Amino acid sequence: MSTSVAFEKAKAEDRAALVGYLPAGFPSVEGSIEALTTMVEAGCDIIEIGLPYSDPVMDGPTIQDAVQQALDGGVRVDDVFRVVEAVAATGVPTLVMTSWNPIERRGVDRFAQQLQDAGGAGLITPDITPDFAPEWIEAADARDLDKVFLVAPSSTDERIAMTTAQCRGFVYATAVMGVTGARAKTSELAAPLVARTRQTTDLPVGVGLGVSNGAQAAEMAAYADGVIVGSAFVRTLLDNRSDEQAALKALAHLTEDLAAGVRAR
């Protein structure tokens, strides 16, 4: 199911959508399914499942930590599809967020087919841009999968237009110049970037990088269609790694706080 469904629903309720991220296989394959299901039940409208990769460029220390744990635990690409299937079964649109090489290695078309078979909505591809992704664009178009590319504060207007023209589902606007990681303050770069992005497209615009609580989510919900949260969820699991029940409770709590935030625009 395309993420556009979730954005339409949020729009009808005059709020932003909450997009939550965790890497597959963290803390374990089953553990990530449980955690993501908890996030869905507590109010995430869209789920992004990270495909753990050995050499992630866009990830800060928190997500790197989790991804490394997942890899050390032996997570495989096929496990990612298993997590997608379980989460998509809850009925929320479920995307995979991945570095490029694992897709290339499997074969772009085969990867796209397996993603679709698992019920995945599409891909977020943070380390590749549309001008270098013709194969993915073709494979996604053939299956109506969401293609979520990123725009950044440094993007020229011309590149934003080129990028949004190739997106389906929504556009991912990176709120800061930097890698993933919760930040104390929201960025003043985000709102102008969203405005520039809207000049080029009618697609929903999600804002991510650095959001860690409901108050920040509310600030971003004022100008964005979606608020994307990753490191804060990962942090919650890392901080509660010795107690699974406490971890899930804290995760639900954080989700509720953020879900209230996106409704308080």
Add this chain to the structure above:
Amino acid sequence: MTTHIHETTSYDADELGWFGGEAEGFGGRFMPEALMKALIELDEAWQQAKADPEFVKEFDAILRDYANLPSPLYHATRLSEQLGVRILLKREDLNHTGAHKIRNVLGQALLTKRMGKTRVIAETGAGQHGVASATAAAYFGLDCTVYMGKVDTDRQALNVARMRLLGAEVVPVPSGSGTLKDAINEALRDWVASVDHTAYLFGTAAGPHPFPTLVRDIVRGIGDEARAQSLEQFGGLPNAVVAAVGGGSNAIGLFTAFLDDKDVEIHGFEAGGDGFETGRHAATIQANDPGVLHGARTYVLQDEDGQTIESHSISAGLDYPGVGPQHAWLAKSGRASYTSITDKEAMDAFALLSRSEGIIPAIESAHAIAGAIKIAPEIKERHGEGATILINLSGRGDKDMGTAIDYFGLGESK
């Protein structure tokens, strides 16, 4: 001698960085959108700089007066006698800071100045590129941060100290395998956040476009000099040119001037570690598995899922699971051939050159020497008496004495 940085060959990339075209070839620019503007600006700035005679003149003067270039082309007579072919050594070991790497950093730092940026960052494995970057930063008065895997900062304490003495900040990187590839990841992360005032001095002819082309243009002086020296001193071109291949900068630096000399054979030698068949090696091209790593499509050591596999080599400078995309294309197109040299073969050559010529090579360069030893019989067979092999002696071995002491048991016995 003037730099030929603006010259082209029939093996260059197109404007998107594809060597051999997008469908069949290698390279490209697989990077986060956040860095695209910077990479495009860097490309444009380089196109302008290399066409500017003032820039070229300044670069030449710095290479001459500061880096001790051009490096000599030396006829290694005793080694030649032993191998039965004429061996010429391009003496990059005599450069300031002891390797070809000084060329790359001086070129990129001069460009940084021209672009008005005030800070440089770099990744380093054994510390050679880090020391060179810190040197160039000191020379040009730029701030410098060097990322180095935690495993490497622990085993290369001397180079860490050198960088700090030169005024650079050294940041140990604990993530991943704590080695070169992780240092590159961390440098890229820094760059995503600092790109408006910071230049990334990439350490080899790899990475996203324009780095493979930019670094190649800057270091191609190795081959331009060697070609002219060969004609002038020896009355002709060599029959074969030979270099070690890590990321590929010293090799492409030598090869470029000879790419369109169809009669000159080109041989690259990768690190074979414990032996290619053991799986513990850094012979990326020989492994022949295309993928995308650090911004380019190239040959990559990877598993079934596309996860990078750690490389192995006695030589820190060759210990990288990727390779510059132009080499991937030269291999696929058949213009150059690439095979591997084991740790043992390299260390034998390391000892041989030391004893027969009084030159202690970098272990990286010893791979090239070992490669020349290997192909000498066939070169002689193909090209007859007086056949000539020109080897890039990319660096000196001072940095490798710790390894040599352990390997050969050179220490005082207690």
